[in-house]
Amino acid sequence: MEFDWTTEQTTRFEDTLKAVSTAFPLTDDGPPADFYRREDWLRLGELGFLGLSVPTRYGGSGLGALETAHLVEALGRGCGQTGLVFGANAHLFACAMPLAEFATEETRRRLLPSMCTGEAIAGNAITEETAGSDVAALTTTAHRTTGGWILNGEKSFVSNGPAADLFLTYALTDRAAGPFATTAFVVQRTADGLTVGEPFAKMGLSQCPAGGLRFENCFVPDSHVLGEPGQGGIIFQHSMGWERTCLFAAYLGLADRLLEQCLHHVRQRRQFGRPLTDFQAVTHRIADMKLRTEAARLLLYRACWEKDQERPHRLATALSKLALSEGVLASALDTVRIFGARGYRSADGIEAALRDAVPTVLFSGTSDIQRELICKELGI
Structure with a gap:
């Protein structure tokens, strides 16, 4: 190895x-x-x-x-x-x-x-008010017409949405088709019948605008169907394979940056006449941060390697996503604690890192969804 x-x-x-x-x-x-x-x-x-x-x-x-x-x-x-x-x-x-x-x-x-x-x-338009983790509950529909499809419905949370020029959109095309009920479309921002919502306020990831979409008899040509009609579920899972591995590598980088900031801080900061490195409660917290980060790194690299080798990587990907999202959230909170009042202020970006880490346990499948995937792969 x-x-x-x-x-x-x-x-x-x-x-x-x-x-x-x-x-x-x-x-x-x-x-x-x-x-x-x-x-x-x-x-x-x-x-x-x-x-x-x-x-x-x-x-x-x-x-x-x-x-x-x-x-x-x-x-x-x-x-x-x-x-x-x-x-x-x-x-x-x-x-x-x-x-x-x-x-x-x-x-x-x-x-x-x-x-x-x-x-x-580009923005990924799949989430709806009643279809977050349960993507099978989509209500946005697409019906055949001459030369294409007519879309109707609303999407509630599209990252990049207010700024995007095109949207990868998932819609219900055959409710009776079970796992083949949805189809993926590319919809241009300029399409008639598409209304792009204003950005809404959210807890973190402040630089990325997010908002909703409304489709009202929005025409999409056949050439803008991805794959074949009914392959939306397969396409979505394919995108999740990339997102749950490679996207979360960014949070691995964030975890490394937080660890570096903590190491620099505890070497410089003094309390009760002693450097913070003299306090075991502080140094053990940093040890836990390092452990989480390195364990998540190995899981992520393994999941990516298995993907590149075209081996089954569903279990490795779920383990990686769960370890990284929970790990970076815990480490961001530990960083605030280590920095104390300074971590609560905005100047060092510590509190922003915590807010940015919170959604990792929600998007691309919640931590509970990852645990369910792991259990399924284990046969329980």
């Missing part, structure tokens, strides 16, 4: 981390609360982050899951705007990768290059 990166991979990681830190420097004011700007998005495109795993013939880098995750880890570690990082990864793994795998060749060549450069922003 090999547990190290090649010299080339290590150099690329370090160069990427340096480029990210230069492009999106951490400031004394903490991460910005405003939504990302188009120039931020284009900069991510220039750095290659919006097309890491997209085939080269469509403008991407053509990397496998493991190498993609390694660079996403560098992005999460170096960029203090976790909302921007999340938005970029949702764009790539929940939208671009399904297009690369299932769209028609004409649609791929027309849409993917601009998605890789950052000229286009």
Whole structure:
């Protein structure tokens, strides 16, 4: 078993981390609360982050899951705007990768290059008010018409939605078809009958705008169907395979950054005439942070490796996602405790990291859903 990166991979990681830190420097004011700007998005495109795993013939880098995750880890570690990082990864793994795998060749060549450069922003439209974890409960419908489909319904939580140029949308096409009841569509923002909602306030990931969509007799041509009608469930699970591994590598980078901040802080901070490193309650908390991070790292790398080897990776992916989401949330809370009142203030970005970590136990399948997947894979 090999547990190290090649010299080339290590150099690329370090160069990427340096480029990210230069492009999106951490400031004394903490991460910005405003939504990302188009120039931020284009900069991510220039750095290659919006097309890491997209085939080269469509403008991407053509990397496998493991190498993609390694660079996403560098992005999460170096960029203090976790909302921007999340938005970029949702764009790539929940939208671009399904297009690369299932769209028609004409649609791929027309849409993917601009998605890789950052000229286009994509949003994943699946969540509804009554269909979060239960994606089988979708109520948005699509009915056949001449040359395409008519969509009606509402989506409630679309990350990147208010800024997006296109949406990967899932709709019910045959309620009686069981696991083949839904179909995936690419819907352009300019489509007649589509209304894009305003961004709503949320707890964390402040730089990434999120909002709802309304489809009212919205026409989508046959050429914008992904795969075949009824394959929506398969396509969604495919996107989750990318998202639950590679997207969460960004939080592995965040966990590393929090650990570095804690180590620097406890070496400098003194209380009762002694450095914080003299207090076992503090140092053991940091030991637990390191343990969580390294355990999650191995699980994530293994899940990505199994994906690249085209081996069954459902169990490894669920374990990885669960360990990383619960681990980074616990470590972010520990960081606030270690920094004390300073961690509660916004200047160091500690409290923002905690708020950004909370949704990891919710999106891409809640922690309870991951536990259910693990149990199913174990046959119980």
